[in-house]
Amino acid sequence: xxxxxxxxxxxxxxxxxxxxxxxxxxxxxxxxxxxxxxxxxxxxxxxxxxxxxxxxxxxxxxxxxxxxxxxxxxxxxxxxxxxxxxxxxxxxxxxxxxxxxxxxxxxxxxxxxxxxxxxxxxxxxxxxxxxxxxxxxxxxxxxxxxxxxxxxxxxxxxxxxxxx
Amino acid sequence: xxxxxxxxxxxxxxxxxxxxxxxxxxxxxxxxxxxxxxxxxxxxxxxxxxxxxxxxxxxxxxxxxxxxxxxxxxxxxxxxxxxxxxxxxxxxxxxxxxxxxxxxxxxxxxxxxxxxxxxxxxxxxxxxxxxxxxxxxxxxxxxxxxxxxxxxxxxxxxxxxxxxxxxxxxxxxxxxxxxxxxxxxxxxxxxxxxxxxxxxxxxxxxxxxxxx
Numbered sequence: 001x002x003x004x005x006x007x008x009x010x011x012x013x014x015x016x017x018x019x020x021x022x023x024x025x026x027x028x029x030x031x032x033x034x035x036x037x038x039x040x041x042x043x044x045x046x047x048x049x050x051x052x053x054x055x056x057x058x059x060x061x062x063x064x065x066x067x068x069x070x071x072x073x074x075x076x077x078x079x080x081x082x083x084x085x086x087x088x089x090x091x092x093x094x095x096x097x098x099x100x101x102x103x104x105x106x107x108x109x110x111x112x113x114x115x116x117x118x119x120x121x122x123x124x125x126x127x128x129x130x131x132x133x134x135x136x137x138x139x140x141x142x143x144x145x146x147x148x149x150x151x152x153x154x155x156x157x158x159x160x161x162x163x164x
Numbered sequence: 165x166x167x168x169x170x171x172x173x174x175x176x177x178x179x180x181x182x183x184x185x186x187x188x189x190x191x192x193x194x195x196x197x198x199x200x201x202x203x204x205x206x207x208x209x210x211x212x213x214x215x216x217x218x219x220x221x222x223x224x225x226x227x228x229x230x231x232x233x234x235x236x237x238x239x240x241x242x243x244x245x246x247x248x249x250x251x252x253x254x255x256x257x258x259x260x261x262x263x264x265x266x267x268x269x270x271x272x273x274x275x276x277x278x279x280x281x282x283x284x285x286x287x288x289x290x291x292x293x294x295x296x297x298x299x300x301x302x303x304x305x306x307x308x309x310x311x312x313x314x315x316x317x318x319x320x321x322x323x324x325x326x327x328x329x330x331x332x333x334x335x336x337x338x339x340x341x342x343x344x345x346x347x348x349x350x351x352x353x354x355x356x357x358x359x360x361x362x363x364x365x366x367x368x369x370x371x372x373x374x375x376x
Contacts, residue, residue, distance in 0.1 A: 006191070006194065009194075010187055010190045010191050010194070011187070013190055014185070014186075014187050014190055017182075017184070017185055017190075018182050021182040021183055022175075022182065025182075034183075038185065038193075039193050039196055040198060040199065040200060042190060042193040042194070043193065043194070043196060043197075043198045044198070044200070044267045046193075046194050047198075047267070048266075048267050048268050051268065052268075061268070064268060064270070064271075065267050065268060067271065068267050068268075068269075068271055068274050069200070069267065071271060071367055072201070072271065072274055072275055072278065072364060072367065073200035073201055073202055073267065074200065074201075075199060075200070075201050075204070075360075076363070105167060105170065106170065106171055106174050109167045109168070109170070109171045110171065113171070117366075117367075117370060118363070118366075118367050118370070119271075119367055119370040119371060122271070124168070127168070127172070128168075128171065128172050128175045128176075129175075129176075130172070130176070138270060139270060139271065140270060140271045140272060140371065141269075141270030141271050141272030141273050141371065142272065142371060155166070155168055158167070158168060159167075162167065
């Protein structure tokens with residue numbers, strides 16, 4: 001594999017790594033698993049990179065490969081899940097900037113999203129990333145109508161988790 | 165605005181709080197080996213193919229002698245040609261299905277291709293188990309009807325086994341071995357499907373359910 005290709009890939013991934021981190025945060029529960037999944041996604045992206053034609057944006061292509069790795073290819077680590085969860089790290093919102101109630105609400109909401117099944121989590125993730133239903137259906141391989149129906153059901157599930 | 169929309173707004177403004185992996189660390193990751201389930205499925209499937217192919221050649225000398233003396237040599241040679249041709253077809257489909265697994269496909273197609281690859285190997289094992297059961301029954305009936313000839317060839321007289329109980333001892337031992345082999349296979353599959361593919365099957369069913 002030539003150096004130019006490696007450089008181009010690493011540079012683009014470095015610039016777009018937030019996408020991968022957000023997926024890792026949703027699908028893992030501790031920092032070791034987060035790092036494991038990040039590494040596996042990097043390997044899968046790198047393997048698929050020679051076939052990346054540039055028809056779509058690098059970031060768009062990344063969503064598909066990264067989600068596929070998280071949902072389908074990644075073997076969850078058998079390591080003991082630590083109690084320190086990402087949601088408690090990622091939503092340490094500064095009190096002077098945000099209302100306490102919103103902070104609390106977001107924490108609960110984020111915790112609820114993590115309780116969804118793998119597919120619903122992917123739907124919600126793509127929705128949070130502001131992807132259109134067309135893109136969501138293309139990524140998951142379902143029809144646009146079903147993506148909408150499923151999204152509404154996922155929202156309903158979230159409501160039930162939050163208000164049992 | 166519902167809760168998810170509040171989270172959406174927050175989600176997009178929180179990017180700066182995510183971890184950062186350096187250029188050099190990403191570069192190092194390219195050299196690491198994948199531990200994806202596709203790799204494990206490939207390793208296990210190839211091991212299964214080799215196991216069932218290898219087992220065909222593990223015929224002890226004494227068995228070959230019995231087969232020859234019972235007049236089964238020719239029939240066995242013909243069935244082996246058919247048997248190995250079927251093996252070749254299975255290996256071709258396994259290779260074809262495995263090559264079709266692309267992480268760049270949509271999620272449903274990727275899952276479908278992985279499950280299709282596993283199914284090829286599953287049918288290969290079913291085929292082998294089926295052949296094992298059917299050939300055991302046919303051979304046992306054949307041997308049972310010619311138990312006197314078999315008794316002489318296997319020289320059971322020198323081992324102190326009386327001719328009248330030989331046939332039943334032979335059949336019972338064949339059945340016991342068959343049941344043990346089947347039990348081990350079921351355990352093996354329960355482990356593979358239970359541990360490796362449970363999550364994939366569950367997620368695939370979830371996607372399938374949406375299309376109903």
